Amino acid sequence: MNFNSQRNAYGETLVELGKENKDIVALEADLGKSTMSIKFQQAYPERYFEMGIAEQNMASVAAGLACCGKIPFISSFAVFASGRAFDQIRQTISIGKLNVKICGSSSGLSDFGDGATHQDVEDLAIMRAIPNMTVLCPMDGNEAANAVKAMAEHQGPCYLRVNRASYDSITPEDKPFVIGQPIVMREGTDVVVFACGIMVLKALEAAEALKDEISVKVVNVSTLKPLNDEMIISLAKGCKGVVTAEEHNVLGGLGGAVAEALRRQCMPIEFIGVKDKFGCSAHNYDDLLNAYGLTAHSIVNAVRSIVG
């Protein structure tokens, strides 16, 4: 199926997986119409648990279900999934390596109208810091669909970051998602941009804008953890520098992960992301992305600043 949104991809793919695999169950905290887990409820009501507005209980209940051989997918807005239920995810799910899948939906600034309380700029940092956790951040609907399939196969706790916006996918429908595998989206030799989520699209736009001036390689790092350090190093080798681009705080997310991987390489790194501040309300998503500098233009400037 070709998806024009990550959240639709999440809901539809769960339904598809649930058809074959009866161990898959879904839990929701009253946001199923936004996360699209409601599609699973419509298909398999007996394997869907509406937990009410109680994310902490939902996370621990999922742990119990996993102990009975189920593969629970829990979903909420990313800010609540990673924040409100942090201790439950840490204490029970992650210490015990339980097979619970966490979908952080409406992530980043993509819930543009709701403001700072609902927009999340720290989930990747939080989830990355938890031992045993796998952290995925797909770039579009098709990649999200394939990521859901990969996480269902993966044994152990896994966090999936899902964007709320609707836009066309460029990931081929049938491209399997390989956990831990960065994907080169565009070859280049002067500067490499490591990006995740919608910022991969901005990076491709930037590379195109710069094509007569600077050769820019664009890499989609849709697995933040485990990060393939060796591949990150080899992709950066020979370039004059690195730019990271993420719809997340510049602290602790993709920028931090890439900088950690490149700790023994002597090269400049520029971080494009939210500059350690909270989101705010806006009438549309693009206005908000522009206001926070999450644009192709910002990436162009960062690339130019490296080449000098």
Place this chain on the structure above:
Amino acid sequence: MKYDSELVSKLNSMANQLRRDVIEMMGVGVAGHIGGSFSSAEMVAALYFHKMRYDAKNPRMAGRDRFLLSKGHVAVLQYAAMAEAGFFPKEELDHCKELGAMLQGHPDILKTPGVEAGTGSLGQGLSIGLGMALGERLNGTDSKVYVLMGDGEIAEGQIWEAAMAAANFKTTNLIGIVDNNAFQATGSIKERMDSGDLAAKWAAFGWRVIEIDGHCMDQVLDALDKADETVDQPTLILMHTVKGKGLSFAENTAAFHNGILTEETYAQALKELA
């Protein structure tokens, strides 16, 4: 007395043995959770040595009953019971909390065979138990999930999220047990965070409440059997207990919530529990 005196006597002896094991595990000069272990000893003895269906040599046996220690800080009590039941050699008790040991300060599902839930961050066990109750319902088994909570612990809001949800899902296979010993780490519950009328609270959340004297084995067994017959709702056994029960100087005090034994008190404890 409703139950066979031989059974009651055997289980009471086991409760005493668990208390001795806890004291020996702690030794001298190291803090240990005597108070909350001793208040739950009869219940844990009744569950592991009479009520629950399990196979210590096959701890992941399908369709087993499960015991979750939501008040994970009294892990020593659960370890004593599990060692006596044969989940692992009793010698492991001597290495509890040592670097690299199978027995951690709080229950760990990866390190200790037979531990069903990682607990210790309080307030989470009932939710995990609810997940298991729902999972076993989907699996079509008749297995039961017993969750032991502290009365101080239930100040955690998540307990009440789980309480509300379990009533909603009508999980008759989930049995909550509150050890109402009236003390938390820093003092009496009434003085710290008065939890009020617990029976009324749980009933209002949709649970069948059975109130008992948690040190009367006959009542403990009766409550566990009654829970099997509950229809359309989960069961909460509210057991009134004495913190530190069985050890004169540890009874009804917060001092031995996590207390240290001296050479003298250690010897006295073993004497009193002989």
